[in-house]
Amino acid sequence: MKSDAKAEVGQTESLEKGSVLKEILEANQKFIQQFQPVKLSHHPRKKIAVVTCMDTRLVDFLEPAMGLKRGDAKIIKNAGNTVPAEVIRSLAAAIYSLGVKEVLVVGHTHCGMAHVDEQKLANSMRENGISEEVIAGLNLKEWIGAISDEESNVKEMVKEIKASPVIPSQVPVHGLIIDIETGMLRVVA
Template sequence: MRLFEAIIDANHRAVAGDQKAGLHPADFASELPVVVLTCIDVRLNPLLPEVLGVPKEQFIWLRNAGNIITGPLSSTMRSLALACAVKGGKEIAIIGHTDCQIGRTTTMELIDRFRALGIERYLLPSNVNEFFGMFASERANVIKAAGIVRQSPVIGPKIPVHGLLLDIETGKVEWLVNGYQTLGTMGARLNEVADAAGHTLDALKSLADFEIGGIKFPETKIGETVAKAEDWLSGKVHQLESKPPPAPAAPAAKPAVPPRIPLPPPLRPKLRFHKGPK
């Protein structure tokens, strides 16, 4: 059983009432620390990392409003990349949560709230929703974020990228994207494309790095940056795929979405793992 399989298993047992459910971090030394992106919601403060059973010192915690990834080269993505490259993060998890206010605030409400803070509509970008990355579905937001991280050129293909949803009432964690299933999908695809084009994966990556470094994106237009970066990435892959000899048809990298698991009837207000000795 791999790290997040053990985490989910222990979490579900704990939610079901198993007082002994927990994780033994020593068993997963090679898969720790984990890098986790969550929302800024303060209700998460007492829940993490306890509901995962991961020790605080092995839990690299990144937060932004709505656990949003705006693009493969965004500021948050750069922090995720450095969390792995500099701080030794072995696996990445995007953890959304139920009752997320970022997902429940409408455009009009948001504009009203800014106005109440003295910020008039004309001072905000025209595409307020897109600019702030507002979303309608917590699940879709996590799945999208995990997909963007998985395909980011600054995240190594060996790093599993998971997507989870945390029930803020029960502490139950639901797996939306199994990073072990999608692991290597993009790396394998790049390898196939690179082989077909007569290049090695390293050559492809250095080419990507070079060209990314040469593009100047306007810092203030997040939506536009996302669109440009995504266009650039898809264009790059398409360009390599269309080089002779033709690349073998590779399936598109799509995050695996396990069937939705219903919550257990008894809701436990705050779950804690017992992290005692074995």
């Protein structure tokens, strides 16, 4: 089949680059051999959406720390759990099409987005071959979505979601911070 042939070509090209893809596909082979296929609803059982950060330390940590299992919640993640307009789009889809009735914004301690150093960022872009013209054309802190501190950011996000004309006023929106070392949740909004 044409699409399968294409997939194989893509796969081979990637493997030649010595990428992590090979390792991931091997892990996947093992996973599917032991996994019992199951059909779940795409409507989350707990009728909640969680907005959180892309941080690697939250992977396989935030969900167990919240008691959430497969099928329980929609999870939205970006750098610094910020950018209200885009988060609101995903929340709207979750609320209007997928039965979500409650929203939790969960920031975390020691978030990289609260410690953005503009000069270091520019240098790293230069080292990676990004042109001076492109760098100069950006307000780096704003563009990358730097936040002042984790707690204020969560409070601001909760406020913006609640104030949105496309989010129903009856949907509760909570703000929490998770301690990235202990897993303890604290309600802040």
